[in-house]
Amino acid sequence: MQQEGPILESLTRRLAETPEEFLAEPRIGQTGRVHVAAVVADLLRLLNAPPASAPGQFIGNDVRRDRNRLAIALLLCWLLSDDWFRQTKLDAAKVLELLDAQCNELATQVAARKFVTDPDRREELARLALARLGFRPAGETLAQAQDRLTTLNSTERARVMKAARAAEERARQIREALARKAAEESADKFTRE
Numbered sequence: 001m002q003q004e005g006p007i008l009e010s011l012t013r014r015l016a017e018t019p020e021e022f023l024a025e026p027r028i029g030q031t032g033r034v035h036v037a038a039v040v041a042d043l044l045r046l047l048n049a050p051p052a053s054a055p056g057q058f059i060g061n062d063v064r065r066d067r068n069r070l071a072i073a074l075l076l077c078w079l080l081s082d083d084w085f086r087q088t089k090l091d092a093a094k095v096l097e098l099l100d101a102q103c104n105e106l107a108t109q110v111a112a113r114k115f116v117t118d119p120d121r122r123e124e125l126a127r128l129a130l131a132r133l134g135f136r137p138a139g140e141t142l143a144q145a146q147d148r149l150t151t152l153n154s155t156e157r158a159r160v161m162k163a164a165r166a167a168e169e170r171a172r173q174i175r176e177a178l179a180r181k182a183a184e185e186s187a188d189k190f191t192r193e
Contacts, residue, residue, distance in 0.1 A: 001145050005135030006084035011126035014082055018116050022078040026070035028060035036070045043077045049092035057100050071112030072103045098132040109154040124152040
């Protein structure tokens with residue numbers, strides 16, 4: 001996030017105006033319409049960063065497991081086809097890593113459509129894409145960009161929620177153990193008297 005990138009509002013607006021072709025069902029086996037691997041290859045050519053090999057990780061096999069991941073990949077392809085990214089020299093390996101790793105991570109947390117309909121999720125996706133490519137939104141300091149990304153990050157929020165649930169469970173177990181110990185001590189005291 002060392003380099004200044006585009007204006008964030010232009011990216012969130014672009015996501016809000018995602019065309020239906022990028023919201024269509026990804027092709028998985030015999031179902032769906034959009035061949036995501038072809039869209040990824042087209043994006044890389046558009047960015048003048050052709051891949052060394054075909055992006056096979058964008059061919060789905062399991063509808064339940066791959067649908068959301070591939071739908072998020074389509075949204076990121078739409079986002080990265082913005083004029084700003086086309087004018088910037090992006091490394092194909094970084095773009096593929098963003099598309100692969102980020103989609104896998106987000107797919108378990110957020111439904112793809114939320115990245116179009118929910119303003120916070122649009123901002124999250126735009127910020128995550130910029131951060132993974134080494135950019136921050138125009139007009140923001142590094143600290144501001146990192147703070148806002150952490151605030152919006154669905155994966156971080158899920159991790160914090162899981163940790164909070166684990167801490168609450170541990171606190172409940174301790175309370176129960178203390179209550180048992182107090183009951184035992186009370187029973188021991190009663191039998192001595």
